[in-house]
Amino acid sequence: MSLVKAKKHLGQHFLTDKNIAGKIVQALSKTDQYNQVLEVGPGMGILSDHLLADNNLDVHLIDIDAESYDYLKNKYPQLGEKLILGDFLALNFKEKFAEQFSIIGNFPYNISSQILFKILENRNQVIQMVGMFQKEVAERCASPSGSKDYGILSVLLQAYYDIEYLFTVKPGTFNPPPKVNSGVIRLTRNNVKELDCDEKLFWRVVKAGFNQRRKTLRNALSGTIPKDKMDTHNYFDKRAEQLTVAQFIEFTQHIEQLAKA
Incomplete structure (x- = not known):
């Protein structure tokens, strides 16, 4: 299989460090009750390799890049319809997933906010998210009140999720390397079904x-x-x-x- 070429217009920066990929997947908390996980933008499958090695996980992949989709279709023929060619932002979660599920990914930095708002809109289905974002975005999500990084995403996400900033990833571990550091965070759905207000x-x-x-x-x-x-x-x-x-x-x-x- 020929390698997938990273596309600038899709914000693709492929992670190349397998150890970091393993750390990201290990940060995913697994339960017997909810074992479905959706990886967003798998590229050439560096996270997918670790996910699919866990037989307790029901793994789905979605990528908007047709070249990545074809590459992954050859690499993981066992996935069948669980490999989706499509736009995560347009995905109907209720049609695709009957139960609650987790999301994982090395997310394109140019649509970070849209991804997080999509998760927020589907907060009663998305019980967990482990993801890599531009470091500033990751820090903003986890920032406490009074911080200069504290903002709209901080408040809205923290209203419904417990958020942990896990670790920083340097540019040299990507191909092509981004111009900024990256940060990995974990969102875990809290027990708030509805806020005590409008x-x-x-x-x-x-x-x-x-x-x-x-x-x-x-x-x-x-x-x-x-x-x-x-x-x-x-x-x-x-x-x-x-x-x-x-x-x-x-x-x-x-x-x-x-x-x-």
Whole structure:
């Protein structure tokens, strides 16, 4: 089989270090109840080799690159329909997976946020994600309140997942090497089925607050909440980065009450 050529427009950087690939797969927590795992963007299968070596896993692969798909079809003929040629962002999880499942991958950096929001939208099916992102994105996901890296993704992901920054990967372990370091994180679904507030309003408040993160929430939310509806609650005079996830939930509850007044 001829090797797959990395394509710049797909953001492909193929991991070449088998030891790091093994560490990424080992970070996947396995349970008897949920053994389905979907690898996104497998490329030439450096993670897939480790996944398929575990007979307890029900492995599915999805790649948007037809050249990678053909390569993997020859390499893993046993996968059959579990090897998918398609766009992960367009995949209907409910049609493809009857139960909860895990996601793993060395993700294209140019669609990192879209991938994470796709996982968030399907949070009741995706019980775990182990993935490699640009280091700054990985750090942002795991950042606590008060940090300069703390933002929209931090709050929304941490509302539904426990997040761990696992390790950093240097550019030299890829072909072609990216211009930045990479970071591997693990998301594990927490026990929150639904937030204790209006979830759509929570998302709107978080996004509006961080879209103008230098402003106080009183000013940042002026397009979301009429100023005559705001009161003297002290969260209005804080910036978004100062509120924890729990405080954002509490603040959303307060805004709900103001709207009813």
